[in-house]
Amino acid sequence: MRFLDAxxxxxxxxxxxTSIANGRQKFVDVGCALCHTPSFKTGNSAVAALNNxxxxxxxxxxxxxxxxxxADGVSQGEAGPREFRxxxxxxxxxxxxxxxxxxxxxxERAIREHASNGSEANGVIANFNNLGEGRKxxxxxxxxxx
Ligand code: HEC
Numbered sequence: 001m002r003f004l005d006a007x008x009x010x011x012x013x014x015x016x017x018t019s020i021a022n023g024r025q026k027f028v029d030v031g032c033a034l035c036h037t038p039s040f041k042t043g044n045s046a047v048a049a050l051n052n053x054x055x056x057x058x059x060x061x062x063x064x065x066x067x068x069x070x071a072d073g074v075s076q077g078e079a080g081p082r083e084f085r086x087x088x089x090x091x092x093x094x095x096x097x098x099x100x101x102x103x104x105x106x107x108e109r110a111i112r113e114h115a116s117n118g119s120e121a122n123g124v125i126a127n128f129n130n131l132g133e134g135r136k137x138x139x140x141x142x143x144x145x146x
Contacts, residue, residue: 006055007091007146015141023142026135031124035060035086058089058146069116072101082118092146107140 011017027033036058045051063083071082079085084100097103098110115125128136 010145019138019141023138030127059086064120067116067119093144
């Protein structure tokens with residue numbers, strides 16, 4: 001498992017290179033990257049292939065309170081019933097169902113479901129909702145390219 005390559009994002013599909021580049025920037029501007037950290041670096045490793053390499057996983061690997069809407073009522077380890085670890089977004093273009101319970105195959109709905117009573121993501125999702133349709137589509141194209 002450790003030596004499997006990371007998913008390779010497409011530079012221009014879907015929607016073209018310009019839309020994907022715009023989406024990548026908007027993803028940061030509206031605040032998605034506050035939780036979905038675009039890149040980390042691996043630590044020191046005796047194995048050259050794993051030594052100080054960039055990892056573009058789009059997750060902070062932290063647990064967040066996602067509010068009543070996503071709550072599953074399950075406490076696991078330190079995580080309470082409304083808390084989830086930020087899903088890494090690499091390889092998203094290959095996935096069909098989204099969120100911990102696979103409740104939707106609609107990417108825009110998966111984003112909207114981040115917002116509900118008590119969610120840490122409410123402000124960021126409000127920023128997303130305020131974007132024009134073109135800018136929203138850029139973000140969706142960027143996500144699908146991963
Ligand atoms: C407060 C932290 C936080 C913010 C801000 C946030 N997310 Fe998330 N995101 C999460 C967590 C936690 C999950 C996992 C939720 C689950 O599994 O039910 C997730 C899941 C997702 C998923 C589903 C991935 C999958 O494979 O199922 C997508 C897509 C996504 N986020 C996109 C976005 C976008 C786009 C934005 C900005 C508009 C954003 N997120 C902002 C924390 C955040």
